[in-house]
Amino acid sequence: MKTRREQIVELLSKNEKMTIQELADFTKASVKTVAADLDSVRKTIKYDNKRIEVNPASCVGCNYVFSGRGRISDPHKCPECHSERINPQKFRIVSV
């Protein structure tokens, strides 16, 4: 039996980008739990010479890109057009 964090590392290592919501659905955990897991995974995989690659979130309305946030949780509102329709971040694990 794998731990949830091991499952997340495995899923994100398959070269397929996933959102926090997809990871939450897959592991049957809450989005908040998965975000905390990713934060922890990000630190531990460094020792395996891997890192989490992030596709930044973007606004559906005006295509504003939330780049360089450095945060795992998704933004809720666009600072440009104030839309709350946001394409979530996508994550995968790559070798450094």
Ligand SMILES: [Zn+2]
């Ligand atoms: Zn916008």
